[in-house]
Ligand SMILES: NC(=O)C1=CN([C@@H]2O[C@H](COP(=O)(O)OP(=O)(O)OC[C@H]3O[C@@H](n4cnc5c(N)ncnc54)[C@H](OP(=O)(O)O)[C@@H]3O)[C@@H](O)[C@H]2O)C=CC1
């Protein structure tokens with residue numbers, strides 16, 4: 001059984017793109033998804049093993065971990081699944097922070113611990129990759145809970161890099177503007193584009209390129225690859 005790459009959140013956008021292209025590169029890909037999308041059939045046709053799991057539900061995460069235990073080895077875990085929730089009013093504050101910490105911190109933490117032996121069973125070095133966000137270091141006025149959770153995920157990179165070395169490398173990829181959402185209006189888009197030196201969306205390919213760089217490295221660990229279009233200089 002070949003060592004697999006686990007990618008969370010493969011139903012759409014970046015996660016879908018990563019699962020498709022890594023499968024086309026010949027990797028055995030296992031993907032998790034929450035909502036059903038017709039394009040998931042495209043991943044199945046490429047041999048991607050799909051598991052439905054809403055990470056907000058304990059029972060579904062437990063069931064996923066039982067299924068993943070059948071995989072003898074993992075060459076990489078890519079924690080992409082994410083919920084970009086804006087801060088709400090005081091009535092929803094605890095719920096929003098709980099959800100953000102759950103999806104961006106507790107779930108990656110739990111999966112990293114559960115699959116440790118299978119990462120170390122990989123014939124070569126293995127990788128854990130946390131997809132964080134530029135705002136982990138800057139904060140966000142409108143997505144404070146989201147930003148705090150991504151900062152916590154970035155900190156998990158440091159701990160797991162020390163904990164799992166030398167068999168497993170652990171790194172973050174911190175994007176800024178990768179791709180807009182369908183409901184983003186022109187005013188919002190122009191404002192976002194003006195926040196970076198490159199004044200364009202990076203696109204999913206930038207994350208794939210960063211992942212391929214990390215997968216081929218034998219030395220980089222505990223680092224954050226900043227894919228931010230120069231936003232930190234604006
Ligand atoms: N797009 C951008 O410009 C930027 C993205 N990033 C980061 O890059 C990564 C990919 O971004 P993008 O593709 O835009 O993200 P999206 O928000 O478009 O997709 C995130 C994926 O995670 C899944 N997900 C959300 N909540 C849960 C849950 N409770 N259980 C299981 N799955 C869940 C979603 O499923 P469902 O379809 O059911 O909602 C979706 O498939 C994310 O980590 C994001 O934070 C960082 C900076 C910029």
Ligand SMILES: Nc1nc2c(c(=O)[nH]1)N=C([C@H](O)[C@@H](O)CO)CN2
Pocket residue numbers: 081082083084133176177178179180181192
């Ligand atoms: N899970 C998600 N996280 C983020 C998204 C997204 O669509 N889903 N989008 C962004 C934006 O690109 C923001 O960086 C600028 O508009 C950030 N995180």
